[in-house]
Amino acid sequence: MANKLETIDVHLHYGEFHALKGISLAIPDHSVTALIGPSGCGKSTYLRLFNRMNDLIPYTKITGQVLMDGEDIYKIKSSKIDHLRRTVGMVFQKPNPFPKSIFENVAYGLRVNGISDNSFIENQVEKTLRQAALWEEVKDKLKKSAFELSGGQQQRLCIARALAIEPTVILMDEPASALDPISTGKIEDLIFELKDQYTIIIVTHNMQQAGRVSDYTGFFYLGNLIEFDKTKKIFTNPSKQETENYITGRFG
Amino acid sequence: MEFPESNERRKKLGQAIMFGLSRGISYGIVALLFLILFFIVKQGIGVINWEFLTAMPTDGMTKGGIWPAIVGTVYLVLGSMLFAFPVGVMAGIYVNEYAVAGPVKRFVKMMTNNLAGVPSIIFGLFGMALFVNQMGFGASILAGSLTLGLLALPIVIRTTEEALKSVDDTFRQASYALGGSKLYTIRKVVLPIALPNILTGLILAVGRVSGETAPILFTVAAYFLPKLPSSIMDQAMALPYHLYVISTSGTQIEASRPMAYGTAFVLVVIVLIVNIAAALLRNYFGKKVKMN
């Protein structure tokens, strides 16, 4: 399988703070990769490399290469960053719908990227809401504010919002950590469905979740990538002692 | 999916225009401020000299100085702060340290907000009705000071409250743990830490009071007085009112224009000093508190 994403010796500094210390990692196409590790170890920072979200923080410094389909996304013209972000969807830790209607939340990405054909937008909204397993629940109240949905529904709406512009990569930063178990289950099912079409990276601190949904797992610790391998291997027979300690909860 | 390529250009152009516009407007507002300051400084600075600051006005206020207005404003500032500062600080202590969250506290805070929103001319009307007439102080420094003090009250209350809020609870707990009573803790621990910020509030209130005109129109201000006030029951001249009268009334508006520029200059300098002092105090002590 070809590598969709790859980082080569990436270092990231927040001002003085060395948050990523030389991460080299290749992520295969159409797979789900879980990033695990204790809080503050750099998982989110790493995830946000791929849609250049870290650029928004003024004092960050990034070295090394971040490749997508073999092209270094930190070498592209700044005018192409919007294009990059269009092909990389992102789902955040807490559901964060816009202060707009359910419909307009999903249509947002289409509209800001210049699509104005209303019937196309309507079709696309319905298609993605179905994909996110939310259509049946919201089809009668598309004009209602997105804030009226439950937390789990809001998060699926955010997934639909990301899917609507048909990205090839989806980044998920602890997408279920703020949700109840039933909603979490729905999100996990969804990830399972989506992996045929997308390359997914999911940050999670829930080990079972990583085991359930991912093909590959990377273990981060203090800004380093300790180990990266098939999920089955990481969870049954990790090669590093730190990984084993973390997996088995014997983490000091 | 096909995204129209032209949209990227439109997005870029729109952003460039709107960012440029908002930056231009922001700088324009700053430029406007400097224009106002520069204009008054340029016109007024030539008038300023020792005589202007220390002499009585002469020739129907077209010549001489503004000494009685300066004195009057100083009296009014002192008088109003004598009232507003202790009351306001105690009210701030009440709101932040004593009042328990609930309807009473909400009501007290709402009233402070309402008081802060009352137009200054209403204070003038009220001061006239209560202090000048009902209490029989007549138009006097006493009546004017009390009126201005009420106007400054919400400023002092709010800054005190903010200052106390920013004192970390661990200081209070440490004092309680050592057996300090609530009042003792406030007096010996909380207030000293909050003091610089409370003083900032005092300075801002001084700035506000020294420039207010409407509240003193009917409670103290005199158009012209041949001698300085000798008691708190006397009327007084004041800088803002002086600027108002010499720039709008009288028969010699043109002749007294230089006096008006000079007075405006003095008022602007007071505002600048007050703001710089408040900023310095905040910066200086702000750092110190953090260091501990």
Next chain:
Amino acid sequence: MRIRRFTEPIFESLIKICGYSSGFVVLLIIVFLFKEGISFFGSSPVEEGFTMYVHASNPVKDLSAAQIKDVFDQKITNWKALGGADQPIDFEFLPKCIDSYMDSLPGSLAFFPSAQTDGKLKSAIPIKIDKITVGKFLSDTEWFPTSRPAARMGVMPLLLGTLLVSFFAIIIALPLGLAASIYLAEIADERIRKILKPVIELLAGIPSVVYGFFGLVVIVPLVQSTFNLPVGETALAGSIVLAIMALPTIITVSEDALRTTPRAMKEASLALGASQWQTIRLVTVPYAASGITAAAILGIGRAIGETMAALMVTGNSAIMPPTLLQPVRTIPATIAAELGEAPFGGLHFQALFALGCLLFIITLIINLLVERVSAKRN
């Protein structure tokens, strides 16, 4: 130690009393304002100590202040216009003797000291003058508080003047203030913001009388020459000065509101390929809408209550209806200009307190609105 046991409760009750001080002051303001203001209603617009008389045969039994003024201004010269017989009105301001004057003139109307008649009148009888009511106060379109024999105290031109000046000020200030707050909250980097912010706050510290003076010597001549007007002291000049004065309020409040937009929400927009400006326009500003509304309302409130600047640059003419390029008169400016000359406790004095009550009610409504709007977001 023992002393402290005594003094502490005393201090603590003092603190508590001071805590209620602002509520107490607001209450006092209401009491004193409304005490004078309310006694205004129900009184007669005719100067105290005087009465209006007509000939006993005259069928017209009551007149309004407006009608009396029209007679006095000779706009009405025939009783027919007042619902009486077709005969000319002979108006005498202060006849030597009311009875003998009236005797020979059935169409006469006179203004005379009440005390000098001693009640023994033959041909003259007092006419009823309509009392001042809240409705009339609010709807009457003329403000001539010192006009004799009957004062006209209609708040309409003042109210409209105030609203015209204030709303136009906000129309100028809101887009500018919003743009500046967007720049400060979302675009400028921290270093520039740290410089610009205190400078803009300095605008709030300049006394209103200095703004008024600046308006008088700079804005007023500018307005006059730009629009080629006979006088530059106009509503427009007032609006411009008040707009400058409202800017810091609008900028500070809306910047705070913009800053409450969660970072994740903005990032979500950018992650969908939106530009920074699209994010501001479509996400940040809508999210902060209630705060921006509060900023606008607060700004209007400031402008409505502003006294000295309005007094100095608006020209103070109670023209009806007020327009932008003519002098106007605002409520606070009226109080400031006239209270000094109004005899204590008289009708005019009370009328100015009634204006004060109206202004107070308006600002109270504005405060409540702001609280309502800002509470909504939580």
